[in-house]
Amino acid sequence: MTKKTVDYIQSIRAGLESLPAGPVNQALEYYEEYIADALEAGLSGDEIVAKLGSSEKIVAAIRAEVLINDTEKKPGPVRLMRASGNAFRQVADSAAKASLIMGAIIPIAVAILFYIVSVATFIGAIALTAILVYGMLQIPVIYMAEKFGTAGFALFISVLLVATGIGWWYLANSITRVTMKALRKLTQQTKELPIKNPALSTPNLVMPLRRFSFKKRLPVLLGIGLLGAVLLFSSGLPLRYFSIWNSMKPANLTRLQKEFEPQTVRNISVTTLNSRIVVQQGNTAGLAVSYEQPDWMSGAIEFKDDTLIFRERSNGRLPFMDFIAIHEGMTTVTIEIPEGYVFNNVSLESTGGHITTAIFAKEVRVHTFNGNIRFNSTNRMYTIKVSAPAEKIYVGGVPLEPGSIIDGRLKNRQAILESDNGTIEIDVK
Amino acid sequence: MDPQIKKGILDTIVLAILRKADTYGYELSEQMAGLMDVSETALYPVLRRLEVQGFLETYSVEHSGRLRKYYHITALGLQQLNENAKELLELQRIISWVIEGVKNHDEKNG
Numbered sequence: 001m002t003k004k005t006v007d008y009i010q011s012i013r014a015g016l017e018s019l020p021a022g023p024v025n026q027a028l029e030y031y032e033e034y035i036a037d038a039l040e041a042g043l044s045g046d047e048i049v050a051k052l053g054s055s056e057k058i059v060a061a062i063r064a065e066v067l068i069n070d071t072e073k074k075p076g077p078v079r080l081m082r083a084s085g086n087a088f089r090q091v092a093d094s095a096a097k098a099s100l101i102m103g104a105i106i107p108i109a110v111a112i113l114f115y116i117v118s119v120a121t122f123i124g125a126i127a128l129t130a131i132l133v134y135g136m137l138q139i140p141v142i143y144m145a146e147k148f149g150t151a152g153f154a155l156f157i158s159v160l161l162v163a164t165g166i167g168w169w170y171l172a173n174s175i176t177r178v179t180m181k182a183l184r185k186l187t188q189q190t191k192e193l194p195i196k197n198p199a200l201s202t203p204n205l206v207m208p209l210r211r212f213s214f215k216k217r218l219p220v221l222l223g224i225g226l227l228g229a230v231l232l233f234s235s236g237l238p239l240r241y242f243s244i245w246n247s248m249k250p251a252n253l254t255r256l257q258k259e260f261e262p263q264t265v266r267n268i269s270v271t272t273l274n275s276r277i278v279v280q281q282g283n284t285a286g287l288a289v290s291y292e293q294p295d296w297m298s299g300a301i302e303f304k305d306d307t308l309i310f311r312e313r314s315n316g317r318l319p320f321m322d323f324i325a326i327h328e329g330m331t332t333v334t335i336e337i338p339e340g341y342v343f344n345n346v347s348l349e350s351t352g353g354h355i356t357t358a359i360f361a362k363e364v365r366v367h368t369f370n371g372n373i374r375f376n377s378t379n380r381m382y383t384i385k386v387s388a389p390a391e392k393i394y395v396g397g398v399p400l401e402p403g404s405i406i407d408g409r410l411k412n413r414q415a416i417l418e419s420d421n422g423t424i425e426i427d428v429k
Numbered sequence: 430m431d432p433q434i435k436k437g438i439l440d441t442i443v444l445a446i447l448r449k450a451d452t453y454g455y456e457l458s459e460q461m462a463g464l465m466d467v468s469e470t471a472l473y474p475v476l477r478r479l480e481v482q483g484f485l486e487t488y489s490v491e492h493s494g495r496l497r498k499y500y501h502i503t504a505l506g507l508q509q510l511n512e513n514a515k516e517l518l519e520l521q522r523i524i525s526w527v528i529e530g531v532k533n534h535d536e537k538n539g
Contacts, residue, residue: 061470
């Protein structure tokens with residue numbers, strides 16, 4: 001070997017540094033042998049290098065082929081992009097480029113899309129698991145079954161999503177393989193030779209890390225998922241959520257009841273998650289509050305200064321109750337008031353429950369996120385400001401423009417009715 | 430020459446050279462150079478392609494303290510060579526006919 005030829009081989013080797021060693025060594029072996037034989041035949045180093053042509057050309061040819069073969073063998077998004085990019089760069093004339101684009105651009109795009117979907121699923125799995133673990137930590141220790149159930153759900157859903165993500169990944173891999181076959185045909189490359197000499201198959205320089213094998217860990221993964229499912233279903237959580245989601249009347253209701261002297265109550269404030277609120281005029285002389293409490297709620301009836309306060313809150317047994325409360329519950333908080341009695345301020349608020357009210361007060365505020373409002377304004381007594389989605393407001397059965405103000409007979413009595421997603425009906429008879 | 434035709438002919442020439450005797454890379458390329466203008470960069474992929482297709486196999490022989498890789502045509506390679514030769518004969522017939530026509534035309538006008 002002369003200095004010239006040694007440098008030549010070195011520059012080829014340097015150009016292929018980032019590629020798997022096996023095929024690169026095969027190629028280098030060929031060129032080294034060629035040079036040795038040429039030298040033996042009496043050629044000078046300069047003559048040989050001139051004969052072989054530029055080392056860049058050799059590097060490019062080997063590179064294009066090795067990248068495609070390597071990607072077919074071990075598919076992945078980075079390899080896919082590298083091999084495809086290289087193939088497109090290799091092709092110089094526009095006709096070949098056009099046929100390459102026609103033949104390969106769709107499978108490349110689909111494979112990349114599937115890789116993205118796969119990664120998104122993994123990220124989703126992590127995010128959802130984090131949310132569920134947070135929810136689980138929020139559950140009070142006395143509700144152990146629910147705690148374990150939520151943990152089980154976190155396990156189950158993460159395994160499910162991870163498995164789905166793996167599915168997308170494998171799908172993307174097989175599309176990548178097919179794409180590489182097409183690329184090889186389109187760019188007229190050769191498949192990889194099996195390496196006979198084991199000394200040549202030194203570890204791959206690009207990916208020294210041991211590849212994580214999902215296949216081997218699949219039984220463990222499925223076991224975890226199954227454990228999660230068992231925990232989840234034995235906790236009874238799904239049934240509870242199912243009943244709330246479908247607005248079913250829950251079992252195990254506790255009845256809370258309290259009576260007040262109407263003269264002492266000037267203001268009423270009721271807040272519920274998804275229980276209905278009914279304010280109605282009864283025949284009784286007293287003021288009665290009654291509430292059907294499911295075992296995942298806590299209701300509190302309080303009397304402070306001259307205000308009657310009712311609050312329905314989650315007792316923490318079911319996580320994400322605020323979210324699930326947009327579904328109307330079949331439980332009711334009922335306030336019975338004596339006929340003809342006038343209050344100062346009445347405020348009724350519910351996330352998912354319907355609100356029905358027939359009350360006399362100076363000011364009534366009713367707000368619900370997802371429920372409907374039925375408001376009684378006998379003889380057009382109130383001045384009412386309504387806000388609800390278009391064409392969902394009815395006054396005496398007649399549709400009304402949203403944001404309207406209905407002038408009432410009594411100017412000092414006003415009501416503000418807001419339903420973010422429900423309908424508002426106002427009775428005026 | 431059209432690259433597609435050149436590529437097909439390259440394969441055939443390599444097989445034809447190997448049919449006579451087993452040989453090594455440099456020698457093969459020298460023989461090729463005597464027949465047609467082919468760059469060294471083109472020959473290596475041809476050899477690899479033929480090997481992958483099973484038309485030739487290799488073995489190493491020690492030569493002055495190093496290993497030299499020899500290429501040997503397989504039975505499958507011989508079969509392929511016969512087929513390629515048939516196609517070339519066909520092509521030759523067509524080429525003769527075309528050249529004949531061009532010649533006659535030239536004679537008439539010339």
